[in-house]
Amino acid sequence: MSPIADANPTTPVKKQSSSKKKTHSAKKAAVKNKVTAPKALQSASSEDVHYLEWKEVQDFIEQMQTQYQFDKAQLSAIFAKTRYVESVVQLIKPMPAGKPKNWKVYRARFVENARIDAGVAFWERNAETLNRAETLYGVPAEIIVGLIGVETIYGKNTGNFRAIDALTTLAFSYPETPTKEARMAFFRKELSELLLWTRESAIDVFNVKGSYAGALGLAQFMPSSLRQYAVDFDNDGKINLKESEADAIGSVAHYLVTHGWKKGLPYAFPASLSSEKIDEKHLSAALNQGLKASYTLDELRPLVSTPDENAPRNIKYGLIDLQNGENPTEYWLGTDNFFAITQYNRSYFYAMSVIDLGKVISLARKKSE
Incomplete structure (x- = not known):
């Protein structure tokens, strides 16, 4: 959006009191790379979270070192200063169910x-x-x-979030949702892309700011898109x-x-249901055909038609529904460009x-x- 993340929720390690620091250090040395995060986040603040102490983060650093030849000490220094951001977790949560679109x-x-x-x-x-x-x-x-x-x-x-903080938070502290594991894998990939991009561009990763999801710049490219699709269109030698x-x-x-x-392809054309007695299964199948244009106008005629005579007959369309709360849904025919x-x-x-x-x-x- 990708190794699957640990099935257990990751959480921060709490700060130790000064009287316990020595004991804590000894324990840490004994377990070495077996350090992991507690099972549940408990209203943590950025000061409570020490990502460098998490086994998942240590594994990520090892992967970046092996796969991309990053310096382990440099990455450790970065994650020692990276912060958990609670507002990022709240913003990424899906909207409550039940409210009509x-x-x-x-x-x-x-x-x-x-x-x-x-x-x-x-x-x-x-x-x-x-x-x-x-x-x-x-x-x-x-x-x-x-x-x-x-x-x-x-x-x-x-956006005013430090991208390293936002992406690390989502990569290792994603909220409990049905898609948590897939989303954590996605954000870990984006975190690796951010580190690669800042290394390639000789940019201080802590100076890169973006949205709560780690999107960057005027066009809000995710780091992977920036590395793959961004272009130097002003020809000044940098993107x-x-x-x-x-x-x-x-x-x-x-x-x-x-x-x-x-x-040269149009974008979309307004459409209306062909009758009040539409086959609901057929309509649902057309609406759920995916983000692609799959049907000709003739194939869609039993369901919808468009009053626009400029709609080409030799291309394919996808059926789009724009729900209007308690009011009637708008239907459109989208082309490949839509x-x-x-x-x-x-x-x-x-x-x-x-x-x-x-x-x-x-x-x-x-x-x-």
């Missing part, structure tokens, strides 16, 4: 005046770069502008997604085209917000000319 409420958070104004200004000062990215990668400027706007309001909100708007623009376009974006955006964030709401924000900014920019 509401597309209109979600959209209003992103397609709003301040973000639109900032998007117009961003487009104006980067018009040439956006044109170059569109020419090179085939991704329209409005999609790039929409995505960066949704992610960080054009650099206004890139800087934090301060270079050009690098962010080029990197977003490169990411999307690598994940299936097709030049689903390329979902590879950035696996959410229909997210992808449609990127599209809508970009379109609104494009219209606002034209009106201001």
Whole structure:
């Protein structure tokens, strides 16, 4: 998102009183690498957690030394200063079940005046770069502008968490959820990618700040995406997604085209149910076909149709549902380009917000000319 993590929850080792330090040190020397974390986090603060003393962290350091030739002493020094962040754990927890999803409420958070104004200004000062990215990668400027706007309001909100703290917390102290083991494996991979990237770039890892999930820069790339898909689009010899708007623009376009974006293909078309007596199993199967375009218009006709005569008949679509709380659900037909955006964030709401924000900014920019 990957060795499976220890099945037992990892927790911090509490600080010892000064009278017990000597005994504690002797015990630690005796067990050596058998040190592990207690079974449950008990409202720990950053001062309570000593990640370097955790067996899981020691194993991770050994793996980084063996697989990537990291210096063990340097990594030990890093994890000795790395902090557990309780707010990261709280922020990563899934939303409580039961509250209905509401597309209109979600959209209003992103397609709003301040973000639109900032998007117009961003487009104006980067018009040439956006044109170059569109020419090179085939991704329209409005999609790039929409995505960066949704992610960080054009650099206004890139995150203030130390990435090493956030990723270590999630890699070793992930909250209890059904997907805990898979998520810990994912964040351990991202932690290793962060360490590799800072070593390659000669950057102090403690100076790298991002979101609570470890996403970085204007485009909020995870470290693995940064290493694999980020590009030096301003040609200054380095990649800087934090301060270079050009690098962010080029990197977003490169990411999307690598994940299936097709030049000239539309994004999505509105749709409506073909009748009130729809086969619910058939509808559910179409809605759960995955993040891909799998059906022709003819195959979808028993379920939905689109009033848009511009919808091409020679391509495939995926059926999208945008739930509106207690109000009727909106249905759309998404193309491969819609689903390329979902590879950035696996959410229909997210992808449609990127599209809508970009379109609104494009219209606002034209009106201001």
